[in-house]
Amino acid sequence: MEDLRYPIGRFTPKGAPLTPEERTSFIERIAAVPGELRAAVDGLTDERLDTPYREGGWSSRQIAHHIPDSHLNAFVRFKLALTEDVPTIKPYDQEAWAALGDVQGSRVGASLALIEGLHERWVALLRAMTPRDFGRGLTHPEMGRIDLDFLLGLYAWHGLHHVTQIVKLRQREGW
Numbered sequence: 001m002e003d004l005r006y007p008i009g010r011f012t013p014k015g016a017p018l019t020p021e022e023r024t025s026f027i028e029r030i031a032a033v034p035g036e037l038r039a040a041v042d043g044l045t046d047e048r049l050d051t052p053y054r055e056g057g058w059s060s061r062q063i064a065h066h067i068p069d070s071h072l073n074a075f076v077r078f079k080l081a082l083t084e085d086v087p088t089i090k091p092y093d094q095e096a097w098a099a100l101g102d103v104q105g106s107r108v109g110a111s112l113a114l115i116e117g118l119h120e121r122w123v124a125l126l127r128a129m130t131p132r133d134f135g136r137g138l139t140h141p142e143m144g145r146i147d148l149d150f151l152l153g154l155y156a157w158h159g160l161h162h163v164t165q166i167v168k169l170r171q172r173e174g175w
Contacts, residue, residue: 004054007164011157017135018149026156031123033159034116037067040166041108044175049108053169060166062098064108067162068115069097074155075122081138081148082129088139126152 014022041049041064049061058066073092080087097103129148137147169175 002168004165004168005057006161007168008157008161011154011161013150014153016147016149017131018153020131023131023134023149023152026152027123027126029156030126030152030159031119033067033071033163034112034119036159036163037064037115037166038112040064040163040170041112044170046105048173048175051169051173053165057165058098060169061106061108062103063162063166065103065106065111066094066098067159068111068118070094070158071115071122071155072118074151074158075118075125077138077151078122078125078148081136081151082125082133086137086139086145088141091141 018026041060044060049064050059052059053063077089080089134149134152135147137145139145
């Protein structure tokens with residue numbers, strides 16, 4: 001039986017350092033997310049946007065707002081790791097963020113515009129990075145020291161993971 005929480009499976013990190021081919025693939029995966037998210041929510045009514053993808057799960061609206069929230073944090077984390085010596089980042093409560101007023105009942109178009117601009121900048125940064133840059137790291141209070149190769153893989157997975165939740169919901173419901 002398919003695990004609705006993880007329609008593409010759980011994140012499994014690659015070994016570090018990543019190969020140039022793996023990095024390129026992950027960067028292209030990140031570059032594709034804005035268009036994939038736009039296609040996933042295209043034509044959904046408010047009622048459908050507010051339908052959870054699984055029992056107890058987020059709605060497509062919450063997912064559409066969560067992806068840019070999360071990726072904005074990732075972009076800042078990359079920039080911090082590239083400009084500071086192993087900075088300690090601040091985690092955030094994604095469940096609490098998903099319940100805030102800028103998510104509940106808000107147009108997904110605002111988040112689609114945000115993710116498009118954000119990913120344009122983020123992908124430009126990623127493509128300009130050297131192999132040495134990807135070895136730079138940060139300290140996550142819950143995960144310890146992690147390098148940018150790890151974060152690249154994580155966020156390549158993250159976007160596809162959430163877009164697929166919306167796509168699978170549409171398939172199951174025949175939307």
